[in-house]
Amino acid sequence: MxxxxxxxxxxxxxxxxxxxxxxxxxxxxxxxxxxxxxxxxxxxxxxxxxxxxxxxxxxxxxxxxxxxxxxxxxxxxxxxxxxxxxxxxxxxxxxxxxxxxxxxxxxxxxxxxxxxxxxxxxxxxxxxxxxxxxxxxxxxxxxxxxxxxxxxxxxxxxxxxxxxxxxxxxxxxxxxxxxxxxxxxxxxxxxxxxxxxxxxxxxxxxxxxxxxxxxxxxxxxxxxxxxxxxxxxxxxxxxxGKDLPVSAHAEAAAGGEPRLVVAGLSQKADDPFGTDLDDVHLTVHAGEIVGIAGVSGNGQQELLYALSGEAPLAEPVPIRLLGAEVGRMHPGRRRKLGLGFVPEERLGRGAVPNMSLAENALLTAHRAGEMVRVGLVRAARTTAFARDCIERFTVKCGGPEAEARSLSGGNLQKFIVGREVLQAPKVLVVAQPTWGVDVGAAAFIRQSLIDLRNRGTAILVVSEELDELFEICDRIAVIAKGRLSPAKRTRETNVEEIGIWMSGLWPGAHADAMPAPTGMSHAPD
Amino acid sequence: MTDALVPILVATLAAGTPLVFAALGELVAEKSGVLNLGVEGMMLCGAIAGFAATAATGSATAGMLAGVAAGAATALVFAVLTLTLQANQVAAGLALSIFGVGLSAFAGKPFESIALTAPQAFAIPVLSGIPVLGPVLFAQQPLVYLSWALFGLVSWFLYRTRAGLVLRAVGESPVSANAIGYPVIGIRYLATLFGGAMAGVGGAFLSVIYTPMWAENMTAGRGWIALALVVFATWRPGRVLAGAYLFGGVTIAQFFAQGAGAAIPSQLLSSLPYLATIAVLVLISRNPNVIRLNAPVSLGKSYHPDS
Structure with a gap:
């Protein structure tokens, strides 16, 4: 040797x-x-x-x-x-x-x-x-x-x-x-x-x-x-093995009507270690993508639970979806009004691990896809929807009957995003759209969000990846310690400014800001 | 008044002791993620083995050791089925219970007419002289003291030792435990065998000390109560202990009520300990956060390192 x-x-x-x-x-x-x-x-x-x-x-x-x-x-x-x-x-x-x-x-x-x-x-x-x-x-x-x-x-x-x-x-x-x-x-x-x-x-x-x-x-x-x-x-x-697709992103057409309005949402967290939401204001218009940046644990989960309806509020007023006061509605009724939702956790919340892709499609798309008649599942339609989703979003899997758990993270995410996008929601809330997804699939997911926006959907993206937010969003807000900054037009800000805001220091933020529960109130240095 | 109370309390502790053993053993097994529904069967196997050994040797200690061996042996059958052969834990546990009932009845036939003399209680000098508390707490069977030691040991082991931490981690997420490098199956084997051994002691205590005789199906559902105790005590040793003595207390109280000629059907009275224990435990275990924090997430789920 x-x-x-x-x-x-x-x-x-x-x-x-x-x-x-x-x-x-x-x-x-x-x-x-x-x-x-x-x-x-x-x-x-x-x-x-x-x-x-x-x-x-x-x-x-x-x-x-x-x-x-x-x-x-x-x-x-x-x-x-x-x-x-x-x-x-x-x-x-x-x-x-x-x-x-x-x-x-x-x-x-x-x-x-x-x-x-x-x-x-x-x-x-x-x-x-x-x-x-x-x-x-x-x-x-x-x-x-x-x-x-x-x-x-x-x-x-x-x-x-x-x-x-x-x-x-x-x-x-x-x-x-x-x-x-x-x-x-x-x-x-x-x-x-x-x-x-x-x-x-x-x-x-x-x-x-x-x-x-x-x-x-x-x-x-x-x-x-x-x-x-x-x-x-x-x-x-x-x-x-080929060139990276670049997402085409034109400026949003101005003047869409406000579709998702959060007007002064304050809520105590259920979890003793959670973050309390403090007077959150947010408007998402038709045909625009608004991004929420922030280090995780600053209230994103609580805000998303309130928006999706998984944690309904005590009063209906603070959240308006297409003009309707939905604060107290559960997720099913909000979806009926035209809300689509992609949660952060794919397995368990976004999809049932042991169910097939077709069954998972049925779970949220049964209305848009007319998959249920007099309480009975129309299997052919369900399978067709899932197959359509698999083909259009190039999901690598064993077909509509494959269990959700058998897919890789990126492919399952493509399927879940596809499932929501194909329902043509009026408002789409997406958390961490490309967490752990490879570059090719991530670019594809981003592009499909932009395409959906171009068709007039109001989209809210909560992400910890700043590059992603800057790539696809028309406006960006920052969440820190349960409070939300004003949304700034993407072209008028930059990564450094948003980075500073992520520590809770935006113009007009409370001076007496409480330290975050995890003690992450360190100033950027 | 206190004179009447002392024998009731003494009997309460004795009646609760088999449950303390069986439930603490099952608690450890369940904390590792193994749901062994065969507690009733393991207790009965322990009971007949203990009785036979004591009848043959005259030694209660030999009976207890035989109970440990018999309980662990039945648990080993369960462990091989569910941990090595990946059988469904619920089905295998139910089968083990039924098997234990049958096997103990068969093996116990020759012993049905034999009576043993219960060993003397052991009074701890000085301490047993304290009024009321002394005779209740410190003039008990040695095994009652041992059950307290077991309680302390299990609490300390689970929450204060590294091995206990590993055991809880295995029950929480066998996949993660395997990824960090712990032998999930081996740990579950040990926990299951410990659970079986303790169920065996509980059974032997019943047949050798509590009612020194053998009768078919003499555990009368205590194994199932032990299982329920563990769940409703939200997998916390302190609550298991309290629940076991609550069961013991109501058992003894209804005996006294029957003896006093209460105008309630005796069948109804006999069912009281089971009802009361479950009702109280359900009431105190309603907090979903507590359950979430203490329930072993992987409970009852088969795990194989390669899957």
Missing amino acids: QRPPAAAPPRLSLRGIRKAYPSVVANDGIDLDVAPGEIHAVLGENGAGKSTLMKIIYGVAKPDAGELRWAGRPVEIANPHAARALGIGMVFQHFSLFETLTVTENVALALDGARDLAALARRIQDVSQRYGLPLDPRRLVHSLSVGERQRVEIVRCLLQAPQLLIMDEPTSVLTPQAVGKLFETLRQLAAEGCSILYISHKLDEIKALCTMATVLRAGRVSGTCDPRRETASSMARMMI
Whole structure:
């Protein structure tokens, strides 16, 4: 066995990794080298095999063939304990958190040998402050928003002082300032010798952060490059094999009638850890897309529950849908008036995991699709609707009878958005339209929202991805600590300004602003 | 007045003890995500094994150990079926209950006419001299003290130890626990076996100490009550303990009422402990937040690491 004597061996080296599942070959002959202190991007669409590859490195899945080398020595990583013993930490894309346990307990579970919970809580607070990831260690995870949960995952990894850190889409829920801070942290970690495997769909982030990239397509390596010397579109081409579709976005026609009006909505949160809504004003007109930016956990969930009708209000007045006072109506009656809704959680709230796509289509589209007659389901129409949705939104799946849970996140999201869009709603409320969706599908979803707007629908998009909001919205408002800023025309603002607003500092905001419940009242720096 | 009260309270604690064992054992199993509906069957197997061992050796301790072994053995059958072979937990648990009733009746035939002498209560020196409380709390069967120790141990284990945290995590989300690297199936095996062993002790306590005799189906639904206790106590050990003694108290109270010749049909009186326990527990467990925080999310769901 010969090795070049001078160069240090790569920290992690993969050779010919293959993993096949009954229906698909997820990885086929993957080679990958990560040098010590290198920030290495792994790029690829959903289903390209990134997640499987990371599972193999972290010991969750076993490769069928191929070799892993750690610092030059062949190793077998039998389970995550072994991975952690080597010094591999991972931030999961689908969170591996326990809802009824506290943040501290969740972290303790992943740290081998953490026994003193009080001391651990202090360490969590230290790390979370140092890296700008505010967290209250005593809170129960089920009361945290998706963004806050991701912070728990990141902090959990940082506490293990890893030598190789795998990060799967870590920035999708951070403010631009916090992303900058995280990048500083990652660069610092890399400078200290920690290698980082960075999985992201955001090509400009990869350009800014990573020094090396491996691109996967359909389970194979389709190329390696130095992201600093590539352009976003050249990397996108390697990733999807063709040019990235660009969403066509013309200025909204002015003068649409107000369709969704929120007039002074204040509501106490049910959840003791929730955010109270404080005098929220918002108008969405026909033919425009209004975006709500903000770090998760600032009242987005509460506002969305109030808008969808899942948490009806005490009084009908504060929410008007097409002129009707709907505050006390439940979701079914609001949908009947012409409201479409895409929730943040796809499985469980947006779709029933164990039901087929056709049945899931029936659940919200039975009116528009005339799928029910005298209480009986018209199966042919239901299936036809689902098939139509699958075809028009290019959902990769086993057909209308496929279970919702069998779809990848991006494809299920395309189906759910498609299901709502095909009903031609008068008002559409969408939460996190492209969370964890690959670039191609995300561009497609954005374009279909713009097309729907052009047909006159009033659309409200709640998202934590600023780039996305700037791409598709006509006006942008910011939610912080349960209060909503005025909506500003997208062309008259910029990412920096919205980023500052995300800390609650917009002109006319209360000076005596209460600190947010999670203590994330840090000013941007 | 207090003189009349002491024997009632003593009997209450004794009547509640089998439930304390069985329900705390089931609590641990359910916290790991395993719903074992076979508690009744495991208790009966423990009862006959304990009775037979004591009848053969004359030692109550041997009886308890036999109860532990028999309960754990029946739980092992359940564990192999549901954890290794992925059978449905509800169906397998019901089958185990029916199987336990039949097996214990068959094995118990030769023992039906034998009577044992209950072992002496053990009075703790000094403490048992306290008026009223002393004879009630500190002049009990050793096993009653043991049930308190078990209560303390289970509470401490679940909420103060790392192993308990892991157990709760497995019951909460086996997928996440596996992703972090915990042996989900192994942990569930241990929890299920512990639940079976405790149900066995509860049964043996009934047949060897509480009513030192063997009668077919002598648990009379206590296994089912133990199951209900765990759910309605929202998986919290303190409430399980309170519920068990509530059941014991009403059991004893209705005996006294029957003895005093109350003009209520005895069948109705006999059903009172079951009704009262469920009614009270339902009333105190209405808070959905408490249920959400304490219920093991994966309860009753099969899990396989590769799926």
